[in-house]
Amino acid sequence: MIRQPLVHLASPSRDAYRVDGFRFQTQDKKDSQTSVAIVSGLNGHELAQMHVAAQLVNFLKVRQEADPSFITGDILVVPAVNSFGFNMGERHWPLDKTDINAMFPGYDAGETTQRIAHQLFKQVKGFEWGVELEDRRDQYDCIPYVRMIKSGFEDAQAAKYFGLQFAHYRDFVPSDAGSLQYNWSVWETKSYGLVFGNKQQIHRDSTHQLLDALIRFLAKVGAIRTQIFAGYDTNIVTQEAITLIPAQHAGVFEPIQIVGSFVQKGDLLGKVFDALDGSLKEKIYAPVDGLVTCHYHYPLIYQNTIAYRMISIG
Amino acid sequence: MLETLVSIELPVGEHYYLKRHRFTPVDVSADNGKRISIISGTHGDELEGIYVISLLAEWLKANPSLITGTIDLYPSLNSLGIDSITRTVPFYQTDLNRIFPGTAKDTFPNQIAAGIVEAIQGSDIAIDIHASNIFLRELPQVRIASTYRDSLVPLAKQLNMDFIWVHDAITVLEATLAHSLNQLGTHTLVVEYGVGMRLTPTYGEQLLDGLFNLMAEQGILAIAPRSVRVPFYSDQGEVYYVNSPAAGLFVPAMDHCQMVVKDQLIGHIHDPYGVESPVPCYTPGAGVLFTLREYPIVYEGSLLARIFDDQKGVCV
Numbered sequence: 351m352i353r354q355p356l357v358h359l360a361s362p363s364r365d366a367y368r369v370d371g372f373r374f375q376t377q378d379k380k381d382s383q384t385s386v387a388i389v390s391g392l393n394g395h396e397l398a399q400m401h402v403a404a405q406l407v408n409f410l411k412v413r414q415e416a417d418p419s420f421i422t423g424d425i426l427v428v429p430a431v432n433s434f435g436f437n438m439g440e441r442h443w444p445l446d447k448t449d450i451n452a453m454f455p456g457y458d459a460g461e462t463t464q465r466i467a468h469q470l471f472k473q474v475k476g477f478e479w480g481v482e483l484e485d486r487r488d489q490y491d492c493i494p495y496v497r498m499i500k501s502g503f504e505d506a507q508a509a510k511y512f513g514l515q516f517a518h519y520r521d522f523v524p525s526d527a528g529s530l531q532y533n534w535s536v537w538e539t540k541s542y543g544l545v546f547g548n549k550q551q552i553h554r555d556s557t558h559q560l561l562d563a564l565i566r567f568l569a570k571v572g573a574i575r576t577q578i579f580a581g582y583d584t585n586i587v588t589q590e591a592i593t594l595i596p597a598q599h600a601g602v603f604e605p606i607q608i609v610g611s612f613v614q615k616g617d618l619l620g621k622v623f624d625a626l627d628g629s630l631k632e633k634i635y636a637p638v639d640g641l642v643t644c645h646y647h648y649p650l651i652y653q654n655t656i657a658y659r660m661i662s663i664g
Numbered sequence: 665m666l667e668t669l670v671s672i673e674l675p676v677g678e679h680y681y682l683k684r685h686r687f688t689p690v691d692v693s694a695d696n697g698k699r700i701s702i703i704s705g706t707h708g709d710e711l712e713g714i715y716v717i718s719l720l721a722e723w724l725k726a727n728p729s730l731i732t733g734t735i736d737l738y739p740s741l742n743s744l745g746i747d748s749i750t751r752t753v754p755f756y757q758t759d760l761n762r763i764f765p766g767t768a769k770d771t772f773p774n775q776i777a778a779g780i781v782e783a784i785q786g787s788d789i790a791i792d793i794h795a796s797n798i799f800l801r802e803l804p805q806v807r808i809a810s811t812y813r814d815s816l817v818p819l820a821k822q823l824n825m826d827f828i829w830v831h832d833a834i835t836v837l838e839a840t841l842a843h844s845l846n847q848l849g850t851h852t853l854v855v856e857y858g859v860g861m862r863l864t865p866t867y868g869e870q871l872l873d874g875l876f877n878l879m880a881e882q883g884i885l886a887i888a889p890r891s892v893r894v895p896f897y898s899d900q901g902e903v904y905y906v907n908s909p910a911a912g913l914f915v916p917a918m919d920h921c922q923m924v925v926k927d928q929l930i931g932h933i934h935d936p937y938g939v940e941s942p943v944p945c946y947t948p949g950a951g952v953l954f955t956l957r958e959y960p961i962v963y964e965g966s967l968l969a970r971i972f973d974d975q976k977g978v979c980v
Contacts, residue, residue: 602675
């Protein structure tokens, strides 16, 4: 393993800003030589994502030390890009609140976060595969899933290599234009987003699940030599399979069904109570049969906000 | 007439309201059928537009007989942000001007965005007033995506601004209010001036004159057109960007909106500990300094200034 400095920037007063990557490369020319870049923590709330990436670094390091032939490709893991954000609970770049993950491919003569994106992208482009670990930007608890953006360079079938329950295959939207995942695909890297976890929290179960998913992916593409249990036979779903269920009223939200539940049309999903007098304002029911993929996570809910997301197959 | 167009229930005993103040002709037969929407407060830290809209509302209340079209005023789109010094939509930390056209059944910011588009669409003209951010002070200017150059530049020239900046169409800007409205057929101009969290009354009064002129030219007010400035125009020159070469404290050596020559000192970047000597920054070209950094702390890359190389600019 080599620890590589990828980005460096001086600060006005605090410590210098640094982004490090951890590189694992086979020395055997007969190996696959496939290359995978895994980037995490582009925003400072992605604690679970950083932790999974760091656990992956540790796993690869320990296994490589025990067996030098374990690594059969070229793997770069970047656990924390926005380290300044992590260290002060800020999602975005702390000074100007810009989103590093909206600045790719970056610009070396541009603003600070454009320069950070430029320095990082120089190091992570050109890989055959790219995986971005990220949270949802909104307040939802979701089944971990793979996100693919239609770009003309995605490999939808390889999304199954992670072995997660489903992969969301969606159209490009304008806000994707500056994301790492999309720009990877523009530069001909087959890219995926792994979306999981809640903001500013780490859960032991999902850490293990996602770590397994990454190891499974690395094994399937030939970057490591290992045995691992098969995961789910991933369902690739498009927007047509997704049902959004809003809360008609604002108040205190009580989810009844947890994510991962299979429910039938008419099942009770959740309730909304008046925040002040405690009365029941609304019961939310499943409008279709299907799998509960996400529910609103924060106790207070705004009117018309999506309370549940479900997918239906067939 | 003050109207409530969107009402969204908040969790604890409050509503978000999208309100507009609508002015219509007293004499219905004088109505030329045109409708203009004047908008501010998409970003909660931008206050300049609120001042202009309040001045305009006062004038319209005092001169109802001069109104010959429909004038809709929307001073405070992101009202929770404005009342809490928050640029984004509070709680969601979402930039409202990056999620248009929004969707009615989704997150709170998306509902606001969808309500705004629903309210404004159908207007002939919209003026979306912005006030930079807390970092940069801007000369009064109109920004136009090159896609809409032909239809918008003639209107922009009526607005009494100092600079018309036609920029490339950038994909991420497709999620702005201006793009959504222009796509729906409302000629929408983005006005930018001043600095975040502050008021620059002289600039506000300059825009107010421009709004009177535009509405006179469009037949929405029965007044004589005002005499307006001849703006400099980005197609007739080049915009230079000056980004900080170092981290530290930026101390300007020149005033905003100054005419500059090449290699003139803009300011220094000071090392807070004084270990390194101050780093001087110089102008890369001659012209009008139309953007100047207001907030002193900088990293490498922080924007310090923008200069337009045309020599015909007029400053307040």
